[in-house]
Amino acid sequence: MLEQEVKELIIEALQLEDITADDIDVDAALFVEGLGLDSIDALELGVALQKRYGISLSADSEDTRRHFASVRTLAALIEKNRKK
Numbered sequence: 001m002l003e004q005e006v007k008e009l010i011i012e013a014l015q016l017e018d019i020t021a022d023d024i025d026v027d028a029a030l031f032v033e034g035l036g037l038d039s040i041d042a043l044e045l046g047v048a049l050q051k052r053y054g055i056s057l058s059a060d061s062e063d064t065r066r067h068f069a070s071v072r073t074l075a076a077l078i079e080k081n082r083k084k
Helices: 002-014 039-053 062-067 071-081
Strands: none
Touching (some): 002 039
């Protein structure tokens, strides 16, 4: 399941040693509330998404902020833009 892959990618890319994939709610906020990620985490996650899925994101884009809202929105972005 793609959402599980995204959770594992987040944990791996950000070296979140105290969190398991099961700890991450697919609809919970990734930034500030919820998982509590910050802008550095967003950059690292963006690089990991680009490496694994070939997705290029604009750092200042409102769309990017919307896609990074939760695991579910990231999975939807990957599904839509995944290299065939």
